[in-house]
Amino acid sequence: MNVHLPSAPKGPARIGIGGPVGSGKTALIERLLPALARRGIEVAVITNDLVTREDAERVRRSGLIDPGRVRAVEAGACPHTVIREDPTLNIAAAEDLEARYPGLDLILLESGGDNLASTFSLDLVDWWMFVIDVGQGDDIPRKRGPGIVQSDLLVINKLDLAPYVHVNADQVLTEAAGVRKGRALLGCACRPHGRAASDQADGIEAIIDLIVRDVLFTDIPAEVQGEA
Numbered sequence: 001m002n003v004h005l006p007s008a009p010k011g012p013a014r015i016g017i018g019g020p021v022g023s024g025k026t027a028l029i030e031r032l033l034p035a036l037a038r039r040g041i042e043v044a045v046i047t048n049d050l051v052t053r054e055d056a057e058r059v060r061r062s063g064l065i066d067p068g069r070v071r072a073v074e075a076g077a078c079p080h081t082v083i084r085e086d087p088t089l090n091i092a093a094a095e096d097l098e099a100r101y102p103g104l105d106l107i108l109l110e111s112g113g114d115n116l117a118s119t120f121s122l123d124l125v126d127w128w129m130f131v132i133d134v135g136q137g138d139d140i141p142r143k144r145g146p147g148i149v150q151s152d153l154l155v156i157n158k159l160d161l162a163p164y165v166h167v168n169a170d171q172v173l174t175e176a177a178g179v180r181k182g183r184a185l186l187g188c189a190c191r192p193h194g195r196a197a198s199d200q201a202d203g204i205e206a207i208i209d210l211i212v213r214d215v216l217f218t219d220i221p222a223e224v225q226g227e228a
């Protein structure tokens with residue numbers, strides 16, 4: 001399906017997914033793919049690694065997406081370089097996917113793991129999320145940084161681990177909300193494959209609801225879409 005408003009630019013929306021090493025960016029993509037497919041949303045994925053193609057190979061092997069719809073970009077430098085300073089390689093990968101798969105609704109661009117200051121160029125993405133997790137400590141939101149403060153959505157992942165790392169998840173979410181000043185914030189648990197509770201209970205559906213509302217605009221009433 002092509003789900004954009006009539007006035008929106010043609011082509012799929014591009015969503016950036018950034019965050020520290022190991023926060024669960026690839027795990028989130030692995031949870032989003034089947035849930036997006038169930039809603040009829042056509043997706044492709046671009047992964048960024050430092051000097052390997054490991055994340056792309058993992059997503060290709062997952063069986064969750066046609067492997068042809070997954071592209072790897074090797075940053076060869078600090079990950080933010082190729083999503084912010086010079087996103088040429090990622091733009092080329094996105095354009096290649098768009099040409100090859102004309103029915104795409106979304107391209108998910110996963111950054112390599114980076115620090116709290118990483119952000120995406122808006123020449124590359126339309127909207128971006130930043131993924132942190134409770135295992136990194138309950139003070140991460142308080143440390144702020146552009147990724148935490150400026151992203152369109154802050155995701156706090158691994159909520160299932162909170163009791164085991166002695167983190168009060170409610171307190172982390174409350175403090176993050178204070179730092180975000182009204183910007184979107186969601187908690188989730190992208191548990192390793194096979195151990196998921198449900199997309200609803202794990203917070204995956206809430207992330208997709210937000211994407212549908214803020215990126216794909218498909219929950220806008222038909223009469224409003226007609227005016228756009």
Ligand SMILES: Nc1nc2c(ncn2[C@@H]2O[C@H](COP(=O)(O)OP(=O)(O)OP(=O)(O)O)[C@@H](O)[C@H]2O)c(=O)[nH]1
Pocket residue numbers: 019020021022023024025026027028055112113114157158159160161188189190191192
């Ligand atoms: N318990 C639990 N484990 C998780 C969750 N999300 C991810 N993991 C695990 O955390 C580890 C890192 O997850 P990845 O998805 O590889 O993280 P990443 O952010 O893509 O990592 P880099 O690409 O290396 O930056 C893996 O062992 C995952 O199985 C979660 O919500 N709960």
